Amino acid sequence: MKKLLKGARVLDPARGLDGVMDVLIEGGKISAVDKEVTAGDAEVVDLTGLVLVPGLVDMHVHFRDPGFQYKEDIESGSRSAAAGGFTTVACMPNTNPPVDNAALVSYVISKAERVGLVRVLPVGCVSKGRQGREMAEIGDMAAAGAVAFSDDGKPVADSSLMRRALLYASMFDRVVIDHCEEPALSEGGVMNEGYISTVLGLPGTPRSAEETAVARDIILAGETGARVHIAHVSTRGSVELIRRAKAEGVRVSCEVTPHHLVLTEEVVMGYDTCAKVNPPLRTEEDVEALIEGLKDGTIDAIATDHAPHSEDEKDLEFDRAAFGISGLETALGLVLTCLVTPGKLSLSEAVRKMTREPAGILGVEAGTLKPGSSADITVIDPDREWTVNKYDFLSKGKNTPFHGWKLKGKAVMTFTGGKMVFKDAAWERDRKARIVYKTGGSPRP
Numbered sequence: 001m002k003k004l005l006k007g008a009r010v011l012d013p014a015r016g017l018d019g020v021m022d023v024l025i026e027g028g029k030i031s032a033v034d035k036e037v038t039a040g041d042a043e044v045v046d047l048t049g050l051v052l053v054p055g056l057v058d059m060h061v062h063f064r065d066p067g068f069q070y071k072e073d074i075e076s077g078s079r080s081a082a083a084g085g086f087t088t089v090a091c092m093p094n095t096n097p098p099v100d101n102a103a104l105v106s107y108v109i110s111k112a113e114r115v116g117l118v119r120v121l122p123v124g125c126v127s128k129g130r131q132g133r134e135m136a137e138i139g140d141m142a143a144a145g146a147v148a149f150s151d152d153g154k155p156v157a158d159s160s161l162m163r164r165a166l167l168y169a170s171m172f173d174r175v176v177i178d179h180c181e182e183p184a185l186s187e188g189g190v191m192n193e194g195y196i197s198t199v200l201g202l203p204g205t206p207r208s209a210e211e212t213a214v215a216r217d218i219i220l221a222g223e224t225g226a227r228v229h230i231a232h233v234s235t236r237g238s239v240e241l242i243r244r245a246k247a248e249g250v251r252v253s254c255e256v257t258p259h260h261l262v263l264t265e266e267v268v269m270g271y272d273t274c275a276k277v278n279p280p281l282r283t284e285e286d287v288e289a290l291i292e293g294l295k296d297g298t299i300d301a302i303a304t305d306h307a308p309h310s311e312d313e314k315d316l317e318f319d320r321a322a323f324g325i326s327g328l329e330t331a332l333g334l335v336l337t338c339l340v341t342p343g344k345l346s347l348s349e350a351v352r353k354m355t356r357e358p359a360g361i362l363g364v365e366a367g368t369l370k371p372g373s374s375a376d377i378t379v380i381d382p383d384r385e386w387t388v389n390k391y392d393f394l395s396k397g398k399n400t401p402f403h404g405w406k407l408k409g410k411a412v413m414t415f416t417g418g419k420m421v422f423k424d425a426a427w428e429r430d431r432k433a434r435i436v437y438k439t440g441g442s443p444r445p
């Protein structure tokens with residue numbers, strides 16, 4: 001079965017490609033990317049006016065499976081990912097039981113394959129039971145297909161355990177992803193510590209809770225020569241520490257979430273628990289530093305930290321509600337609307353940080369349109385104006401602070417291994433209607 005995707009602006013930052021081109025898919029793989037590809041017997045999809053990029057890669061999601069499937073499961077999470085334009089996601093092991101052994105790694109992989117929508121790459125725990133005491137069976141899990149190790153949701157607070165985990169994971173060329181939070185400093189905190197937390201009377205988490213942990217991880221990575229990846233960086237100080245460490249040759253990488261790039265602690269003013277997230281939303285000064293960090297390469301990747309929760313866990317007093325934002329279906333729209341359109345980041349830089357960079361950190365083959373690679377493709381309509389409606393989310397998690405936001409730019413088709421796993425039905429109706437209006441003819445059925 002051949003498919004010819006015609007006439008889109010094709011953007012593949014991994015190969016420095018940007019121009020109107022055709023993409024031919026054969027046997028689930030990309031077989032050609034070029035100006036005017038012809039393939040007589042192929043099904044032709046006209047993508048004029050659209051942007052075609054490698055399937056987006058999200059290196060940090062929570063699919064809650066096993067154990068918390070009422071919040072999300074591998075199927076609903078996969079559907080949500082495809083709708084957001086993602087074809088590869090790495091899912092965190094803070095499940096019940098936690099993914100801390102090879103059998104559970106295999107469970108995630110086989111369930112995701114059965115669902116068959118996107119590639120789900122399991123991240124295994126650093127410690128047994130995510131208890132932060134004994135190291136988990138990292139080697140076994142790596143052999144079973146774990147792409148990285150993390151106790152996410154919690155830091156690896158014991159520095160000796162972290163040091164040994166870095167050394168051990170590096171033997172398998174896997175990265176440790178740390179949720180940087182010094183518990184003694186963050187204890188009880190539910191939002192950023194500062195003027196607004198004082199006004200609201202809510203306990204705050206100081207920036208130092210994150211930054212002391214970032215500093216420690218940099219020191220351990222520097223000493224061991226192992227790679228460390230810092231999850232969800234949120235403060236200016238963290239960006240500065242990582243920038244300096246990179247300049248000194250430490251093997252550190254990091255990610256930032258869309259919500260930390262577009263929101264500040266001010267949205268907590270109405271006590272909206274959908275704005276309760278860990279690490280907390282910070283200030284304008286931090287947001288500016290995060291964007292600067294993205295631009296100068298200090299921040300490698302944009303990752304959603306998609307953290308779906310049930311209504312019951314969010315519909316509570318602010319200090320009792322769960323931390324987390326359901327992010328897969330708003331990420332691309334937010335990045336395009338709030339960063340690319342205002343010129344803070346080029347489209348190519350944004351795509352790179354959502355494809356090639358995270359794939360490279362995880363060491364997986366994804367995030368490029370190189371001929372021979374799996375036909376994982378996202379088609380974006382950069383002009384599509386839409387309003388975020390949490391009730392339309394395919395994710396079970398409706399916990400978003402962006403409900404009602406007007407965004408411009410959206411994934412409208414997603415292909416994994418050449419198979420269409422998502423198409424935006426409302427967009428397609430409007431596009432057909434526009435074609436009829438322009439030509440005065442009737443649309444093809």
Ligand SMILES: NC(=O)N[C@@H](CC(=O)O)C(=O)O
Pocket residue numbers: 062094152153154179276277278279305307308323324325
């Ligand atoms: N980010 C969050 O606020 N919550 C995450 C945990 C985490 O990523 O630390 C979750 O699992 O709900």
Ligand SMILES: [Zn+2]
Pocket residue numbers: 152153154179231232278279
């Ligand atoms: Zn975390």
Ligand SMILES: [Zn+2]
Pocket residue numbers: 060061062092152153305307
């Ligand atoms: Zn997380």
